[in-house]
Amino acid sequence: MHIQWKKIITLTLTALALTAVLAGCGSTQNGSAEKKEITVGVNPGSGEQIMEQVAKAAAKDGLTVKVKVFSDYITPDKALADGDIDLNSYQHVPFLNTFNEKNGTDLVPIGDTYLAPIALYSHRYTDIKDVPDGARIAIPNDPNNGSRALLLLSKLGWITLRDGADQTKLTTQDITSNPRHIDIVELEAGQLPRSIDDADGAIINAGYAITAGLRISDRIATEDDTSPYVNVIAARAKDKDNPAYQKFVKAFQSPEVRQYIEENFKGELLPAWK
Numbered sequence: 001m002h003i004q005w006k007k008i009i010t011l012t013l014t015a016l017a018l019t020a021v022l023a024g025c026g027s028t029q030n031g032s033a034e035k036k037e038i039t040v041g042v043n044p045g046s047g048e049q050i051m052e053q054v055a056k057a058a059a060k061d062g063l064t065v066k067v068k069v070f071s072d073y074i075t076p077d078k079a080l081a082d083g084d085i086d087l088n089s090y091q092h093v094p095f096l097n098t099f100n101e102k103n104g105t106d107l108v109p110i111g112d113t114y115l116a117p118i119a120l121y122s123h124r125y126t127d128i129k130d131v132p133d134g135a136r137i138a139i140p141n142d143p144n145n146g147s148r149a150l151l152l153l154s155k156l157g158w159i160t161l162r163d164g165a166d167q168t169k170l171t172t173q174d175i176t177s178n179p180r181h182i183d184i185v186e187l188e189a190g191q192l193p194r195s196i197d198d199a200d201g202a203i204i205n206a207g208y209a210i211t212a213g214l215r216i217s218d219r220i221a222t223e224d225d226t227s228p229y230v231n232v233i234a235a236r237a238k239d240k241d242n243p244a245y246q247k248f249v250k251a252f253q254s255p256e257v258r259q260y261i262e263e264n265f266k267g268e269l270l271p272a273w274k
Contacts, residue, residue, distance in 0.1 A: 035244035037064040041076035041088035044069050045211030046116070046269060051089065053260045058251035063244060065251075073142055073189065074099070080234060081105040087245060089113055089252070090207075092229040094168035095144040109232035110240050111249035114261060115270045116206030116231055118148045120156075120221040121214050123196050128156065128220045133180045135200035141186035143169055144229075149203040150174070152223055158182050206268055216267060230272040 042051050048069055055065035068085055070076040076088040077099045093109055100107055125131050139149035147170035153159045160177040161170060172184055187195055192204045193212030201220065204212075223229070233252060235245055251257070253273040261271050 035086070035242070036062065037066065038086040038244055038248060039066045039068055039084075040248070041068050041070055041079055041085045041090070043073070043076070043090045043207055044071060046207050046265065047090050049264070050114075050257065050261060050269075053257050054248070054252045054254075057254045057256055058248055061247055061251060063247050063251065065248065071190065077105070077107060077234070078103075080107055080236065083236075086239075087233055087235050087248060089233045090231065091234065092144070092231055094147070094229065095142075096232070096234055098143055098169070106237040107234050108237045108240050110235045110245060111233040111252060112273045113231045113233060113252060113271075115227060115229065115272045117223040117227065117268075117270070118145065118152065118203060118205055118229070119209065119219040119223065120152060120201050120203050121193075121196055121209060121218045122201035122220050123218070124200055125220055131200060131220070134183060135180070136183040136185060136198075138185045138187050138192055138195040138199045138202040140189045140192065140203065140205065142189060143171070145189060145205055146170065146186065148223060148227075148229060152203060152221060153182065153184075155224075156221055210265070210268055 040051060042048050048067065051065070051067045055067065058065045068079070070079070070090075073091065073095070076085070076090055077096070079085045080088050081103065087110075096107055096109065099105065120128075120137070122131070137153070139153075140146050147168055150159065150161060150170045150172070151167060154161050158178070158180050159175050159182060162174045162176050165174040172186070185195070185199065189205055189208055192202045193208055193214060196202045204214070233249055235242070239245060258271045261269050
């Protein structure tokens, strides 16, 4: 009888151990089941279009990607910090860092996506050399993209910026000289494409430029490939190693998504992952 009970106990323990192993399959480190569906925040236009291709690539790996479109630059980070979405994909690291500093949040990049070069667009001039002194130039009014615009104007030699200024937090107060008397007008990023006909030019983010139907041929000056403003996928710091999120990064950085960006945006957006 003693031997029989010993066998029963041994079999029971074995069964329990097997159950634990099976329960652990497909689970995250904290014991909860791995996500099979995630929601990702994007901006309209190119970001939304590319995300449709990422969703197709992710589906092949068993991950469903729902896309939530935000029309501004602030709400997607608020939604991520509040847990209303799982990830977002629309911003570069300097912008993300500024949001964290202002809001006390802990959002982190978990993968590179593409560089969306900021550029000076004009309907009045086709050559940068033809832009006259006193030209009216519209730029983004948010801190990071405003910085990019001011850096571009500085590289053109139109303005001089204060030595030692943080190049990710530049404002018009950092302009120490403006020899060509450029009239700099700050506008919300989404309004910039509509401002072109009322100005000599506008420095516009690639996403908004593409959505507005602007082409590379409308550019008269462009941010170069040394730019640190590569767009990233952002997550809450506590979730950065979530297997489903890493699976999403892999889908975004897949050969088919690279091919889609190169074939459909033809230099307007540049894949930035290795």
